[in-house]
Amino acid sequence: MQLIPCPWCGPREEAEFHYGGQAHVAYPSDPSALSDEEWAQYVFFRDNPSGPFAERWSHSAGCRRWFNAVRDTRTHDLLAVYRVGEPMPEVAS
Amino acid sequence: MTAELVSPLAAWTSRLPSTVSERPFLSQLTVRSSDTAAMGSVLGVAFPSRPCTFTEGSGRFGDVSVLWLGPDEYLVVAEPGLQVPIEEGLRACKGSVVDTSAQRTTLVLEGPHVRDVLAHGCSVDLHPAAAPVGTCVQTLLARTGIILQVTGADTFTLLVRSSFAEYLAAWLCDASVEYGLLGETPVTGRPQGHR
């Protein structure tokens, strides 16, 4: 089973984690000003790159903290993990 | 009128592996706070400063352990019956303190095969080089969420949710068979006398 490095707990097996989708999707600053199309964009539309992708993960069976990870969608390699609030690290693609 | 306390593993006492024993009813308080220095001085034990560790100390509430659960989250563990005085003692400090004593029961595992038994269902590296005394991890054991403390060279303390305790006891019996740690009583089905 793949090990995922939690930024707090270190490497743990994949089964301890839950996936949270794309990272850095900012909540609209003025939601009521959005058109239906813009709201749909915010709620439903996500990037789908072939390569490095910044995602949210939760260490749900461990420290129960959310963190961010850059995962290569082609290889499932986790290229970097970083805590919430930290900037996305540079990764070689 | 107070209800009689029955521990989650009361019916398992004679059936557990010889190296496993329950320590029921420990006082447990979930603490979320950034003011851990003040809380530490109330309890007489410094809060853990590193993730996945625990600390021990002694003070006006007797022997107290503080387990790291998250960046601002801890579990304070003390002898049975102290949850109310500890909560009152911590009330002056900033943060939240919640009595979670009934949420989990505690098992003590010991002996030279303890790591072998745990390795049947736990993926965390428990070699002393990777998990020295003082380590405290939240992880899965046989798909059950646990808190595991390394308390001695071959001694572990395991906290498990009360509703999962019987399942985990049965699993521990099964995992212990090949090391000859089970008594004479064969483990078949649920023990009699369970409510």
Ligand SMILES: [Zn+2]
């Ligand atoms: Zn973690």
